[in-house]
Amino acid sequence: MSTDPYVNFFSGNPLNRLSWLRTSQPFLNSIIHAPSTRWLVFNDGQPLALTPPDDSSSAVKQSLARLHTHHVRPLLGPEPFFAQGQNEGELAPEDVKSLEAARLRGAPILFLGLHETESSIAAALPSTDFSAHADIKTVIDNIKGDAYFSLDVTDVPKEEVDAVLKAAAVDASDSKLAFVEPRSAMTTLEPFEGAIFAEARCMVDWNARNKFCPSCGSPVHSAWAGWKLTCSTLLPWADNAGKKPCPTATGLNNFSHPRTDAVVIMTVINETGDKVLLGRNKRWPALFYSCMSGFIEPGESFEDAVQRELWEEAGVKVWDVRYHSSQPWPYPSTLMVGFHATASSDEPLRTDLDNELDEARWFTREEVLAVLAHAEGTRLSRADQKELAAAAEKTNPNVNEVPSAYAAAQAPTHPAGPRFKLPPLTAIGGVIIREWAHGCAGRQPAAAGSATVTVTTPNASL
Known part of the structure; x- marks a missing residue:
């Protein structure tokens, strides 16, 4: 590797x-x-x-x-x-x-x-x-x-x-x-x-x-x-005059450093490795689902946050939490930290816990691969993007509320469309779901399109 x-x-x-x-x-x-x-x-x-x-x-x-x-x-x-x-x-x-x-x-x-x-x-x-x-x-x-x-x-x-x-x-x-x-x-x-x-x-x-x-x-x-x-x-x-000295007058003179908010985002795989758990936020259009995710809280590790978020959102106990990679997400300033985790697909799922999820369900590898093979499977219209962006503005910024980290499992809008949609490779959610679907541990298979970025000299400017 x-x-x-x-x-x-x-x-x-x-x-x-x-x-x-x-x-x-x-x-x-x-x-x-x-x-x-x-x-x-x-x-x-x-x-x-x-x-x-x-x-x-x-x-x-x-x-x-x-x-x-x-x-x-x-x-x-x-x-x-x-x-x-x-x-x-x-x-x-x-x-x-x-x-x-x-x-x-x-x-x-x-x-x-x-x-x-x-x-x-x-x-x-x-x-x-x-x-x-x-x-x-x-x-x-x-x-x-x-x-x-x-x-x-x-x-x-x-x-x-x-x-x-x-x-x-x-x-x-x-x-x-x-x-x-x-x-x-x-x-x-x-x-x-x-x-x-x-x-x-x-x-x-x-x-x-x-x-x-x-x-x-x-x-x-x-x-x-x-x-x-x-x-x-x-x-x-x-x-x-008449003011107490500001505490920032000593030390770095700066209590407000540029911030980055860490968010964990994870593919949850069942024990046999043939199903992945995805959920849909209530504010999203009916067709879209996502990897589970959530903000890091003070006093917890990334691994702690993965376990807590999945338990709070869907009542799922996970183990074998493994780091994948991270991605800056500028909406407004988040660092998405990707993980894989394991859970039992035989245990009941819950969506009545923190009032975020409308549905959570397990998808088979065959279902996901069929969407990846469809021309529209990872493509989102401008209308989809704007609708999901508007939904994100109504709550605190969360990787679950951005328009490039979701999949869907409802009826298609037209017969020729995919059964549901998956995130594109511009989002880490799309990368870790796709890797699992292709059975590739740690690297994106070439047949699915590489997620690794090669930086080149930009085109000529104005």
């Missing part, structure tokens, strides 16, 4: 994140102007995408729009872009930690990292050649690759955004630029795009959701190129 890491869709991020340079305003403010720098643009969580002229079909291939700095420059505001001082146009003092690569005004910007086009020759590490304290010209000269940033235009006036898109569309050839619902678009993204999209959307969402200090309730501002939120009471000019 191969010992290479298992790389699911959204995983295998190809960017060198250059985390040690997130505090360096000379580097950040300089690299923005590099001709090779690329921008991913988001509006209310929706990415800007390139879509072919005829987008009537759900199978139309979309790709992320990777704009140049000259495209988005009207939306960035006045310089400096990072380490902004008290007044517009001022550069913050270098010795104030709360202002390290801070952005106090303008649309939110995030530094994602560097795609090293010549990584075999010069891979950047936190050495003297790439240090935050090195001469900025030395750092820029030694970097070989394309820097990536994200820009959130949610609060930018629509007419300003439209003007930028109209100008950028000149370079888009026959394709059109539009913000798209990410869940429906993700099935057409290339692995490179999926990986950087996952990083960007998680961080854009985190910055958008967290506006106040979790310790004292004061407003926060962006620092470290979008990777840190700092309490406004720590600004040198803050008026703190």
Whole structure:
């Protein structure tokens, strides 16, 4: 068996994140102007995408729009872009930690990292050649690759955004630029795009959701190129008269680190290995079922969570819990951790426990293989995606409520359709179900389509 890491869709991020340079305003403010720098643009969580002229079909291939700095420059505001001082146009003092690569005004910007086009020759590490304290010209000269940033235009006036898109569309050839619902678009993204999209959307969402200090309730501002939120009471000019010092004034000055919520998702196999347990959430369309799943709670291991969730949701006792792989899931910021487990298919199933499941049942290998062989067996329409995404918004984000991790066992909508549907390989649920169906322990069989991502150099940007 191969010992290479298992790389699911959204995983295998190809960017060198250059985390040690997130505090360096000379580097950040300089690299923005590099001709090779690329921008991913988001509006209310929706990415800007390139879509072919005829987008009537759900199978139309979309790709992320990777704009140049000259495209988005009207939306960035006045310089400096990072380490902004008290007044517009001022550069913050270098010795104030709360202002390290801070952005106090303008649309939110995030530094994602560097795609090293010549990584075999010069891979950047936190050495003297790439240090935050090195001469900025030395750092820029030694970097070989394309820097990536994200820009959130949610609060930018629509007419300003439209003007930028109209100008950028000149370079888009026959394709059109539009913000798209990410869940429906993700099935057409290339692995490179999926990986950087996952990083960007998680961080854009985190910055958008967290506006106040979790310790004292004061407003926060962006620092470290979008990777840190700092309490406004720590600004040198803050008026703190009559206030107690914020506890974030000591230590890391940051009680709100970028979060990732761990979720276990598991195929439950019976003792003879010929059946798999799936369930359907009450908020889903009638046709769709999923692997069981649930959030990790404080004070429990992944294995503990697998056992607890299955007992709470379906009254199922499991054993032999085995790790498979993990997958970032940016809706909004989850790490799905895949497992296999064993249970008895002779024991009764329950759906009256935590009020989540409408049905739970065992499927045979033959039933699952028949769906995998059907052309529509793992394909979801845009309408399906949107309906399931809307259902997810009504509750806490959960891998059971995202539109790429389910199967179905109801009557087909038309005679030619599959008996039920299974998740695509862009979701780890689809990977672990498919592996079991093909009797492949640890690796996806080639006949079913590989789930392992090979990162390649992306197509040319705008």
